Amino acid sequence: MxxxxxxxxxxxxxxxxxxxxxxxxxxxxxxxxxxxxxxxxxxxxxxxxxxxxxxxxxxxxxxxxxxxxxxxxxxxxxxxxxxxxxxxxxxxxxxxxxxxxxxxxxxxxxxxxxxxxxxxxxxxxxxxxxxxxxxxxxxxxxxxxxxxxxxxxxxxxxxxxxxxxxxxxxxxxxxxxxxxxxxxxxxxxxxxxxxxxxxxxxxxxxxxxxxxxxxxxxxxxxxxxxxxxxxxxxxxxxxxxxxxxxxxxxxxxxxxxxxxxxxxxxxxxxxxxxxxxxxxxxxxxxxxxxxxxxxxxxxxxxxxxxxxxxxxxxxxxxxxxxxxxxxxxxxxxxxxxxxxxxSKDLDDRTLTLTINAAKNIFDYNETNVPFTVTSYSEVTGSGRPAKAEPWTITKYESSADGTTWTEGKPSMVADMSSESGNGGTSAEARTMTFTNDYHDYKAEREAALKAAHEATGTVDLSKVNGPQETANCYVVSASGKYSFPMVYGNAIKNGATNASSYTSSYPASEHIFNKFWGASEINSPYITGADGAKVLWTSTPDIVSDVTINGSNVEFKVNKDKMKEASVIIGVTKNTLGAYNVLWSWHIWITSKDVIDTSKDYFMREPLGFRHTEWHGTTYEKDRKVRLTVTQTRTGKTAQVEFTQKASALVREGEAMYYQQGRKDPLYPSNGMSLQSTGIDPNGYNRGFLPFWAVRMPLMMARFRTYDPNDSGIGKGEANGDWMWINFSDQSDGTKYYSHAEHATYFNLWDVNNCVGYRNPNAFVKTVYDPSPAGFRVPRLDEFTKINNGNNGKAAFVPAMGILSERNFTITDAGHSYYWSSEKKKGPGTLSSTQQWYGYYGLLAFGVKNGNTTTLGLVRPEHPSSPMFKDMASGANVISIKE
CATH class of the missing domain: 2.60.40.2630 (Immunoglobulin-like)
Incomplete structure (x- = not known):
């Protein structure tokens, strides 16, 4: 048996x-x-x-x-x-x-x-x-x-x-x-x-x-x-x-x-x-x-x-x-x-579930995150062997600020070796993998520019978005051959003559420039008489070559092996004019298309002519965290662990072009631009002149005009450093202007029908002097609030690049941002016992650098009841708004 x-x-x-x-x-x-x-x-x-x-x-x-x-x-x-x-x-x-x-x-x-x-x-x-x-x-x-x-x-x-x-x-x-x-x-x-x-x-x-x-x-x-x-x-x-x-x-x-x-x-x-x-x-x-x-x-x-x-x-x-x-x-x-x-023997049980890690804080480039899980149960006081308790990662949470947590597996977790285990008294090793979200954005952008599909044939930059529209600035994002018509600024729009860009509907006065000038008075969109074209200045030697005139167009080549963020000034000339032979010039801005990818009535995403000197860091600005919840499958006991991935501070620095308010041609500090060497004022003044002189005389167009330190007249136009101020009525060429010497300044150099200076009630009409690309214009002061209010979800970068001194061509106050508006305002008088302001000044947005963030303000920090203003001879940056 x-x-x-x-x-x-x-x-x-x-x-x-x-x-x-x-x-x-x-x-x-x-x-x-x-x-x-x-x-x-x-x-x-x-x-x-x-x-x-x-x-x-x-x-x-x-x-x-x-x-x-x-x-x-x-x-x-x-x-x-x-x-x-x-x-x-x-x-x-x-x-x-x-x-x-x-x-x-x-x-x-x-x-x-x-x-x-x-x-x-x-x-x-x-x-x-x-x-x-x-x-x-x-x-x-x-x-x-x-x-x-x-x-x-x-x-x-x-x-x-x-x-x-x-x-x-x-x-x-x-x-x-x-x-x-x-x-x-x-x-x-x-x-x-x-x-x-x-x-x-x-x-x-x-x-x-x-x-x-x-x-x-x-x-x-x-x-x-x-x-x-x-x-x-x-x-x-x-x-x-x-x-x-x-x-x-x-x-x-x-x-x-x-x-x-x-x-x-x-x-x-x-x-x-x-x-x-x-x-x-x-x-x-x-x-x-x-x-x-x-x-x-x-x-x-x-x-x-x-x-x-x-x-x-x-x-x-x-x-x-x-x-x-x-x-x-x-x-x-x-x-x-x-x-x-x-199946849930919880009575008289000692449950053990622990998560251990050698460290919990990792640098941005430390992607392997090891940890161990120990999970078992014991009958309390019985002396019985411990029982292995299976476990599972039941929840992921992440925090971008260390305070607010969001449930769900975050993108910062690229992988997990295993999300479960059999448990036991021996710890089970697991490895979580973080993403390395560090970027050299400058290198990435310039690699993208170099890798961009080269332009086929010769691309007319005035027609890339449909009907022909001209401008003083053209954005290029790939190597190849390009052309643009010899046209004054935006004198052609939607394929037709845009006469309103160079003719005001208001009569000439001490504040209204009624007829716009190039080498001569502008009566049509087209520049004639040019017999040469050349690079007047470039931030990157040889990035642009083969500049020539072909019929009514300027042609040039952007070289692939030199591709990077850059600015180039191309001018057309007439030899018979001698030293003052530049008829007009254009700014070729080589940068990513993303810069001008924005919506109507919102700002482009970087200042005009901006190019990075440094741009690197993690995609996240603050240390970010992930929290794991591990649960014993059978008993429901939980344990948590937090890991931190440190941020690498975003470093974003660069250089942009500077402008005197109302001018179309950019300036650049120190000796970077050949046009900035000292020139001769044909009328004996150590200052700039009317627009047509500035255009014809590149040495004048590129120079600052400084006020006469010997002139003590309160309210005189020259006392506020206005590069456009004049005090004579008859020019040497016989053109008559006005004879009003005091407070003489033009309101409408960038906005044709601006007859009041600040908060012009008329619709904005972009002029041939506007330095912006096609479809963009210089903003009015109040429009800067759109940058602070989100810029329609596409952040505009407004770095603090200081202001270009009108005296020695150096940058001062580099910790602040200065961005021109198209408007001017008469100074409010006395701000303090030691500060007095006279005459008209250009209005601009002013910002204080805080890390990589700058919030633009519209008022003077020391006098919040008055808009921020600066003399027009100072060089400030421009960030344009989409029309």
Missing amino acids: KSRNSKFVLKAVLIGLAAFVVTACTDSDTAQEAPKKVEDGISFAVTDIQNISESSLPKTKAPSVYETASTALEGEGAEGLSLLETTVEGVNPVYYPAPTRGTITTNDNFAGLKKPFAIFATKEGSTVANYLYNEKVNVDGTMVNPVKWKKSESSKLKFFAVHPATDGSNPLVTTSSGTNPVVNYAPNTDVKKQFDLLVANTNPFNYDDYVSQKIPIAFSHATTAVLFKVGNELTYKQKVKKIEIKNVIGDGTYDIATNAWTVGTTKKTFELDLSTAPFSTATNAGSIMNGGDGTFFMVPQDIPDEAYVLITFVSGKTVKANIGGTGKKWVAGTTKTYTISN
Whole structure:
């Protein structure tokens, strides 16, 4: 006979009865003894279909009988508890040393139980027990009242058996003599008073074969054994006081001849009281809670829907699990085991979940972020080995400022080696990968300029956006050949002459320049008489070459090998004019197309002519953080860790072109531009002149005009450093102007119809002197608020580049920004006891550098009631607004 471990011995019931004595199951039990005459009655040899390991027993029931099912337990502290039901063939004969009436009957304990069984016999051809009826067989195998088998009475007998035999306390057989036995079974509601019910039903036996032999009786179990077992993780420190099965059928009849149950209708509660020796759940998985006399022997049945198991602990807690309905059955001759497991064994558990990292702060270029996770649980104070607890990263959070957190995997996390682990007392290593969001933006921009697809053919810059539109500045973003027409500024717009750009609708006055001039008075868009073209100045030698006049166009080449951010001044000349031979000039600004990618009424994104000297740093300006939340998958315990990736401060510096207010031609500090060398004023003044002189005389156009330090007249135009101020009425060429010397200044050099200076009510009309690219213009002062208010989502970079001194061509006040508007205003008078301002001044936006951010203000910091103003001779930057 096969055996199990010492605690759970599953043995098939093989009960041998020889010589009228039931003996232990050995190899000799099955051997035939020598024939001998029996004088004292019929003897029996008992076997059991479970005489092998139950796992090897043939499954004789429908497949659905053996299906497993799991049900959640309900009640206080029942979170995670579940009841798993399994069914095996046979009634498991578990060995216990002191069997009682409720112990499963086996060959090992049959004799010790001292319970006789009842035998019935039916004569050949009969359908009722009419030869033997409810005769008792002693545990030693002898009949209590011996009966001899007489062949004359019947040559064949069919036997039925019931164990245990009926007595006063066990009225199993209620049928009368002359009928087949029917077992009325109503197990005691006190489980400890129940018994194991065995039945047998033999084939007919011939007298001649068995008169001197033991009659073989094969017992089987007629009930369903119900066991309760400790499952996985049910090892918290509770003690089971009582197990109850409620609302199940409590009685039935079993017809031995047909092997069929007829189930009653009365529902009962069956109770196993363990209060005298409570069962501790802090034991090994697989331990039986109710073995021995605690086995439930239940009437096989379709389990009612309302049936449930109730377990009461010594602590007073109870848990409940529904076991009925949905086709669930107790089947005769099987063992139903209810295993209680706890998927969330939190009671009396010490849960450990830690995240450790050698460091938590990383430089912007340190992308590998290692950390370890340790995750396990222990039964508190039990001394048991720790249990590995699987874990998962359940949440990512990120913060750009260290205060506000956003849930979701951030873009700064490029990869995670694994987002989960098996857990254990040994730490599991993981690596998160940060993105390196450091950029050398200057190098990237210039690489993009160099890599840009070279222009095909010769591109007319005045037609790149559709109908022809000319300007004093053209933006180029790729190498190749280009051209532009010899036209005064924006004198052609939408493919037609734009006369309003060089003719005011207001009559000439001390503030209105009625006729605009180039080398001569402008009466048409086109510049004539030019016999040469050349680079007058460049920030990058040889970036532009092959400058020439082709018909009415200027052509030039931008060389790919020299491509970078740059500015180039190209002029057309007329040799017969001698030293003053420049007819007009244009600014070629080589930069990214992104610079002018903005919306109507918003600013371009960098100042005119800007080129970077430095531009590098991380895409984020403040240290950024990522926070991981790790959760033990089974228990829900969490732990968090934060990592910081430091920012590399954005360094963005550069140079741009400077302009005197109202002039179209840019200036550049120190000796960078050849036009800035000292020139000769044909009228003997150490200052600039009217526009037509400035254009014809590049030395004059590029020079500042400074006020006469010997002129002390308050209110005189020359006292405020206005490069356009004049104090004579007749020019040498016979052109007559006005004779008003005081406060003489032009309001409309960039805005044709500006007749008031500040806050001109008229629509803006861009002039031929506007230095902006096509589609852009110099802004009015109040329009600068659009930069501060977001610039339509496309940030405008307004670096602090100081102001160009009108005295020595050097930059002063480099920590501040100065950006011209198109407007002028008369000085407000006295600002303080030591400061007085006279005459007209150009209005500009003023900003203070704060890292890489500059917010432009429109008022004087020392006098917030007055707009910011500066003398027009000073060189300030221009950032244009889109028309």
